[in-house]
Amino acid sequence: MTTTTTELPYHHLPTENPNQPISQKSLLNLLTTKCTTSLHLLKQTHALILKTNHFQDHFIAGSLIKSYSNPFHNPSTSFLQVFHQVPNPNVFVWNSVITACVDNNDPCLALVYYSNMVGSNAKPNKFTYPVLFKACMVMKCVDYGVQVHCHVVKNGFMDDGYVRSAAIRMYSSVGRVVEARMVCDYGEKDVVCFNAMINGYLKCGEIESASGLFDSMTKKNVGTWNAMVTGLVKCGMVEDARKVFDEMPERDEISWSVMIDGYNKNGCFKEGLEVFRAMLGEKVMPKKFVLSSVASACANVGSLDQGKWIHAYAKQNSIELDGVLGTALVDMYAKLGRLDLAWDVFETMKRKEVSSWNAMIGGLAMHGRAKDAIELFLQMEKKRVQPDEITFVGLLNACAHGGLVDVGLECFDRMQDVYGVEPTVHHYGCMVDLLGRAGRLAEAEELVYNMPMTPSPAVWGALLGACRVHENIDMGEKIGKTLIELDPQNGGRYALLSNIYAKAGRWGDVKKVRTLMKQNGVKTTTGRSTIDIDGIVHEFKIGDSDHPRAREIYEMVEEMIVKLELEGYVPKTSEVLFDIEEDEKETTLWRHSEKLAIAFGLISTSPGTPIRVTKNLRMCEDCHLVIKLVSCVYKRDIVVRDRLRFHHFRNGKCSCKDFW
DNA sequence: TTAGGGTTAG
Numbered sequence: 170m171t172t173t174t175t176e177l178p179y180h181h182l183p184t185e186n187p188n189q190p191i192s193q194k195s196l197l198n199l200l201t202t203k204c205t206t207s208l209h210l211l212k213q214t215h216a217l218i219l220k221t222n223h224f225q226d227h228f229i230a231g232s233l234i235k236s237y238s239n240p241f242h243n244p245s246t247s248f249l250q251v252f253h254q255v256p257n258p259n260v261f262v263w264n265s266v267i268t269a270c271v272d273n274n275d276p277c278l279a280l281v282y283y284s285n286m287v288g289s290n291a292k293p294n295k296f297t298y299p300v301l302f303k304a305c306m307v308m309k310c311v312d313y314g315v316q317v318h319c320h321v322v323k324n325g326f327m328d329d330g331y332v333r334s335a336a337i338r339m340y341s342s343v344g345r346v347v348e349a350r351m352v353c354d355y356g357e358k359d360v361v362c363f364n365a366m367i368n369g370y371l372k373c374g375e376i377e378s379a380s381g382l383f384d385s386m387t388k389k390n391v392g393t394w395n396a397m398v399t400g401l402v403k404c405g406m407v408e409d410a411r412k413v414f415d416e417m418p419e420r421d422e423i424s425w426s427v428m429i430d431g432y433n434k435n436g437c438f439k440e441g442l443e444v445f446r447a448m449l450g451e452k453v454m455p456k457k458f459v460l461s462s463v464a465s466a467c468a469n470v471g472s473l474d475q476g477k478w479i480h481a482y483a484k485q486n487s488i489e490l491d492g493v494l495g496t497a498l499v500d501m502y503a504k505l506g507r508l509d510l511a512w513d514v515f516e517t518m519k520r521k522e523v524s525s526w527n528a529m530i531g532g533l534a535m536h537g538r539a540k541d542a543i544e545l546f547l548q549m550e551k552k553r554v555q556p557d558e559i560t561f562v563g564l565l566n567a568c569a570h571g572g573l574v575d576v577g578l579e580c581f582d583r584m585q586d587v588y589g590v591e592p593t594v595h596h597y598g599c600m601v602d603l604l605g606r607a608g609r610l611a612e613a614e615e616l617v618y619n620m621p622m623t624p625s626p627a628v629w630g631a632l633l634g635a636c637r638v639h640e641n642i643d644m645g646e647k648i649g650k651t652l653i654e655l656d657p658q659n660g661g662r663y664a665l666l667s668n669i670y671a672k673a674g675r676w677g678d679v680k681k682v683r684t685l686m687k688q689n690g691v692k693t694t695t696g697r698s699t700i701d702i703d704g705i706v707h708e709f710k711i712g713d714s715d716h717p718r719a720r721e722i723y724e725m726v727e728e729m730i731v732k733l734e735l736e737g738y739v740p741k742t743s744e745v746l747f748d749i750e751e752d753e754k755e756t757t758l759w760r761h762s763e764k765l766a767i768a769f770g771l772i773s774t775s776p777g778t779p780i781r782v783t784k785n786l787r788m789c790e791d792c793h794l795v796i797k798l799v800s801c802v803y804k805r806d807i808v809v810r811d812r813l814r815f816h817h818f819r820n821g822k823c824s825c826k827d828f829w
Numbered sequence: 830t831t832a833g834g835g836t837t838a839g
Contacts, residue, residue, distance in 0.1 A: 227831095228831055228832095231831090232831090261830095261831070264832070265832080268833085295833085299833055299834065329833095329834095333834090334835060335833085338834085359834090361834050364834095364836065366835095390835095391836080392836050393836085394836085395836040396835065398836085399836055399837075422837080424837090425837095427836075459837090492839085494839095496839060497839060524839055
């Protein structure tokens, strides 16, 4: 069998005629094309440059520095070595090396080279300064930034829009919006400077100033609108962002992407999908980033059909399932309960990144398949893929759900000893969960008190959850109180403590928790359940009556009550927080969002198809019980994914063993 | 001369 070399030897390089001397143009062409993906070819070209005396050409030398600084080649110091070979570097060569330093995350070195440049014969030009401002921004050092600004003024480059926009970004990145605005208002109006300014204001939370500037602009471009939409989304003002978005005279790929992603980040997945539909309606072709955002929205509302559509669309349009889109699809299918499809995507991905492995391991963990998650991790080790902290969060979660305490403990040690991954507060949370679920409460508590950082509310929450399951009232009470003090605005914390009291029959204390909650003015996060019927996402909140088919849904609920009571169903009211009458509690329970969603599923789907519901919070014990019975009485497969994990109900049984 | 800016990205 013969092997073919992918890299061509010299005589195949595109010299027009091998007897003619190679031109500057073809060398530059080589550097900017083939050499970007092959260090070998870059070295060959370097040799060719030296051999043909082209190294004296400053433009060639500078371009060579740029090529060596390409992160693809893991440059470290190679571009510096090239730079130091250049006799009497001119401004272009200096600019090249300064840019290369910044591109390789060494902004400090960029400033060192700038000061050397100033000390040499070469005079900085307008191309020198944008990258220097960037260096100061990365270093978060406004003092250096001010010095650079002085040099700009002294050398007369304040008229340049590129220089000024970089200065605006530098100043506003450290909150100095007044200085930024002064730079922005200097000289000729430049739309990019204004856009950078709008972005700066919004990053500093100065919404009024941003909209003031926005309104004052007469020649806005798409970037201006995008800056406004992006900024508002980042300030958590999705509704306002949407208003601006709707007014846009034209939208580009970024506009759509920002809006869809903005909805995602604020938990409004249904709205995100609606915007995506509008995008398709306007015949805009989505690319991989939008597709991956939409995949995530599908995962979060439980839209398997739309998720499959995204996958098929990518296939049809030959969009590669790379580290971004492929991983998003793996994660999506796993969250939609289709580990088989997640695995198909994972296997077909040519370039798997750590995040891809993480998504697959996390997916297995979520489904309680701890052993498979560990097996996959071993494969990852074999393939010499360096795991990161997220990998271990997935593994530890898998161990916690699967009750593999010893494996989990070993994993925690190996993470540090073998992989040098320092445990974060998340890892400690997993460990507390792992020990707590297994009933090793004392060890879990000890870990919380001995961890090297301040325990986050989530860590306390894991411990408290364990206290509740293992009915350790004393520890639970202590932890519950600590947790409420630490995180007084989180309604879930009160609910947990209240549940602990309720389980112990301490109704007086339940009442006290409720009063405290009122005093602290806590807003509870409402549970929302979604179900996708024929591509339309239906969302339910507790006691929802907005749905067009609300009457039928409640009739179905009534029917369910009758049928389930015949099966001997008794409501589990212990998790109802409020100090209300017992029969009222039962009514409340029946109005829970997942029950409404399932009632709707029963009336709107055919008997053979599984009913898939997704809930943003943890399912309560009563819902778990009811759905189990419904699956039996109505002979339906029901899949509910809540915030923690999968519950697959069939014939009155649930695949999820560790429900709490 | 040649190069460089703002808005997105699991």
